[in-house]
Amino acid sequence: MPFIQNTDADRAEMLAAVGVRSIDELFEQIPAGLRVEQPIDVPEGISENELWAELNELASWNSTAEKGSFLGAGLYRHYIPTVVDSLQGRHEFVTAYTPYQPEASQGTLVAFFEFQSMVAELCGMEVANASMYDGCSAVAEAVLMSTSITRKRKRVVMSAGLHPHSRRTVRTYLGATDLEIIVAPLGADGRTDFDGLIDDQTTAVVVQSPNFYGVIEDQEAVAAAAKDAGAISIASVYPIALGLLKSPGEAGFDIVVGDGQSLGVPTAMGGPSFGIFATRNEYVRKMPGRIVGQTVDGKGRRGFALTFQTREQHIRREKATSNICTNNALMALRGAIYMAAAGPEGLREVAEHCMAKAQYAADAISALDGFELPYAASGFFNEFVVRCPAPAKLVNRAVDAAGMIGGLVISDHVEGIDERDLLIAFTELTTREQIDLLVKTLSSISQTVSVG
């Protein structure tokens, strides 16, 4: 049997030691009527080489982004330096458990401590945890955390520009509370209009920048409005953009969350990635998730251990700040290695390349007949909405036919959106050639439409 080393002789010897005659006797602790009599409904096992053949076949049914992809919408294809795969793939990181025994886990703990430092720096905050599941659940946990800071308030105000999956996740997590969720609409410029929605009954104000539609929000105004009302301000970020754009900490936010996927994690069908979570020192005891702290051993040597564990479920049970246990440590390690490989200059370079490609594409597309960039004037980073002269679905089909992966047909995922709106993203991996081919493909549509 795969992965089982005991031989029949071993088993016989062990059964004798235990004092039973057979393996079946070991299972007599399960009442007879509850044991299966037939084999379970799972196929026969296969060998390793058969598995590879099957996997290669199944993988060939998927199309990859190698010829270019303009699909982002919260999940971006960035270059991943080889050191990330090579170092994260070390068995000692991959096959260790949560570092409950700090002396036997200093590797993971040091890496988390450095990760927390880098995330806090990136977000402009004082403290970060050792990761959440992903960006969307981090938003939801941040809202739950806000309720434990601003007690007895009634409403959460979240931007319509928040990723639709984040919005759905917040709804699910808040489903059992009495909190009302107000969605602040987007204005004609693509920025959230919070006007008149934030008051002394607001628990939290949640905004994403750049928002789902690629628009850079006026973060300072949002944070200030929340502060005036005594509400907790929560910013959801795209970490790569923080190589260039103002950090939420600088803008005055209380909690910063985001998906770390862009920091060295492949898109891989949406997971696993990791969530980032940062806040101010004063709120650290309200924060969910694992936190690593520095301390010393009996000889005064510096060491690291999980800390503030009394916040957590294994100690506090129903009074814990969150139910999170296993998080996404190994993906956070990728994020740490990525950030360390990039450094501030590398991160800024990646951000500048992303923005340069998007600007180049925006200029070319907005010059095409019939194509409009409805929110471009508000400022964008690496992604923007294109209002096409035909349904976005048809436009995407043409991009697909050119061998590339098109953008997001937004109306497929968000209600009330113009079916002509296509969301397209650019990264340092997008080449000028791919953008030129995209523009050429779009221009052929523009001609078809005007002729038709």
Add this chain to the structure above:
Amino acid sequence: MNKDLLLYEKSRAGRRTLRLGKLDVPAADIKRLPKGALREKFAVLPEVGELELVRHYVRLSKQNVSITDSFYPLGSCTMKYNPVTNEAAAGIAGFRQIHPFQDAGRVQGALAIWKRLEDYLAGITGLPAVTIHPAAGAQGELSALLVANAHFEAKGESQRKVVLIPDSAHGTNPASAAIAGLKAVTVKSGADGLVDLADLKSKLGEDTAVFMITNPSTLGLFETRIAEICEAVHGVGGLVYMDGANLNAIMGVARPADFGVDMMHINLHKTFSTPHGGGGPGAGPICVIEELRKYLPAPRIVEDDKGLRLDYDAPDSIGMLRGWPGNWGVVLRAYCYIRRLGREGIRRAAENAVLNANYIRVKLNKTFHVPFDRLCMHEFVCNTRHQRQHGIHAVDIAKRLIDMGHHPMTIYFPLVVSEAMMIEPTETECKETLDAFIDDMLKIAQECIDTPELLHAAPVTTPVGRLDEGRAVKDPVLCYTCG
């Protein structure tokens, strides 16, 4: 040179590893950004060259104890071998470079694996409706409790607000109940270590929503009265949830659906060999009875004449608990594992897991007190009752094991046994490894009498000794650069 420097301490301005090629379009014009949108202070990140970066993380990796280098009998965590093939499989471009918003027609391979894994888990549990959306076990618990809420609301029974939880349960159970807006009420364990049926029955009523049971329990015991328990819970209109953390002991041998279980989660990162990664990522699929299918989290995988696709709009669904469909990389690894084992191998895994645990138990039970000393499932709990007289606690034995080259067992859990030491060897370990561990445990027991100071001083072979965890709370240093 001090080799134990942090990356930040090795940082020198101007160094870096990642450098992009020449930009093939005009440089970004930052003036096109709105006023005030630029960062004023750049993030302080380490600035290191590639060789220092590689050395740093390789050095760190060597400071971890992992399954790959040591026996890791961490009870309740099922630290079995993580097949290297499965890691390599996740690197296939067709699996790695795909986006969940791609047209379904262009990710049919991924969706097929996803769907097949759901089917396999249905086969293993007997519960027909499966979703792999939840990111980890705790999120699986929360999903299932929200499914229960939706179910009771639809039946006009939203007064059901109590979740009954045995005192031996994982802390995530009550913590999940709290987020689901439910009240956690503890059910006692009886003298035999199993759920006290009388206590449970006295707490069942019209307000009962769910009884959460871990079976086998965290004591490594099969809940022999499980059918009666399920009947009693159903009798008052409640649902039974099984925490599947210990599924490894019974897979292929018994199916939770046959016990009367209505809902359960599975930890793919325990039972189905996907690596723990130092604390995740995992995946916590939930499996439920047909009646509850419509409430499962979105998106669901559905099949129509064009093939498989993700359906985000299931009207009765409790919604999403995270972004995207689920932890695909974890799904893929678990799929590979189940494909290799097949139905026969799954059963053999459970058999060997139970045999290995019992073998260690009988070799240690004369030296270490085993409170419930009878046939166990995949793990058992012992404690330091016989060692206490020498001033020895569970933590001392755990730390001494590190010096002996083993990862410690789980200690101080479950809470119902004082000074608990919970040992779970898993099926992938061979007899010689178990014998070596047993020998070392017996040696440690002798040391408790002869040289207890060795245990109190342990570990001494690690980069640091026992850490002052109180100081980490009292005088917190959580970030290198901040403040």
